[in-house]
Amino acid sequence: MAAKILIIEDEAAIQELIIYNLQQAGYETVSAENAEKAMSIINNELPDLILLDWMLPGMNGIEFARILRHGERTRLIPIIMLTARTQETDKVAGLEVGADDYVTKPFSPRELVARINAVLRRLIPEASDEVVEIDELRLDPVNHRVTDGNKEIELGPTEYRLLHFMMTHTERVYSRSQLLDRVWGDHVFVEERTVDVHIRRLRKALQLAGKDEWIQTVRGAGYRFSAVATLQAKDSNTQK
Amino acid sequence: MAAKILIIEDEAAIQELIIYNLQQAGYETVSAENAEKAMSIINNELPDLILLDWMLPGMNGIEFARILRHGERTRLIPIIMLTARTQETDKVAGLEVGADDYVTKPFSPRELVARINAVLRRLIPEASDEVVEIDELRLDPVNHRVTDGNKEIELGPTEYRLLHFMMTHTERVYSRSQLLDRVWGDHVFVEERTVDVHIRRLRKALQLAGKDEWIQTVRGAGYRFSAVATLQAKDSNTQK
């Protein structure tokens, strides 16, 4: 599942340069020349990351970034600002409004791609195309396959995304509501208990590989993915 | 257990900017635009920290801070003031009324988060997400795990919170009623004896690690957590 990147840039030449390079790097791209078009795209297909030009016809990028940060659905989308300016104040203003990084023009395509990679890895690793492999368990976003050694594990779409998220966020407890936000999407109207059901389905699928214990219940808190072998100190006294 | 931060700020743009950044930083947020709403929120769900704008519609922040400091339940909640002014006198007034820190607008989100972290660490360490480690005993709030060396210690939710509180407040006696307030939460009505039971359960769990002696009974006063070598005139001939 290649990350989808929205490019908001009015200069056609630069836009095409970026599109070319991002596609080269394996990203899916959509683009808009102004804020209105950008908004309509965002409403249709939530991008994973937004490349936003500082100067836009009609509305400046800072303003637009602020609007995105206000939107319920768009709040969590990483934003990288493109700016011709190098003033420190602009940098600060950009970061203050919630940009996650910025690139000054002129930029090298390699630098741009590198920064995008970095931001995605940091903020939504499950949206990057990197293979995740833990022990023998391997999830390959490119061919959308999960394997254990040479055995293939079949998962439904939701279980796949859930596993992908968990494998890229291990050793950390996530509440049901956090999982809904990150795996289902922000503020999807779904019962929290639904998470349990999908956890169950995922565990069932992993059971064949004997890896179902990696998905752990943390009572009162949520779920945790952990492949670390820890000697349980239980079963010596907790019995009834 | 992410700390819950109440943001009292009437300017929508600033409020959302703060919300976004605090959520990014892993905090839970609630917000209010004026003093009344803030009060009603506080009555329902005690926040761990309050971010309070200096200027509020109807009532100024200083006044509100003073009210909070008088309230039985709210007295101990850390307050960080947000102010557009930089005058030294205001700073003084803010700190005098009991604010624990203050941040002047415009502020960088990083600074804000850093100050919040600092205040929380100082005043309610158990609400921050930092790992607590004493000797070999390690409690990690992020993955919600307690380990002794490489042995995992399994705890129920209440024992976990109790241990977390005690590990972050060592070398000090807490009465049962204090523990009920801080671990169970105020406004909870349970027998004081209940504390004994959970202390017992926690000790039992720690016993496997041989760390149960760290939870000490102070007769007539309460309990104390102390990892300091207990070289009391206790004469451990009675060992084993």
Added chain:
DNA sequence: ATTTTTTTATACAGTTTTGTTACAATGGTC
């Protein structure tokens, strides 16, 4: 030594949380 107070230990019943399964609704595909 005896009594009183405080703490520990344990059992138990009630409650909450989580696991599991079945089912109906949805939406895509042939």
Added chain:
DNA sequence: GACCATTGTAACAAAACTGTATAAAAAAAT
């Protein structure tokens, strides 16, 4: 349109957790 996979929810079962009562033990006071 019929088929199929997938999804979310509800309902019930199972498990874990909680608070209280009670009895035993320990410490302090008499």
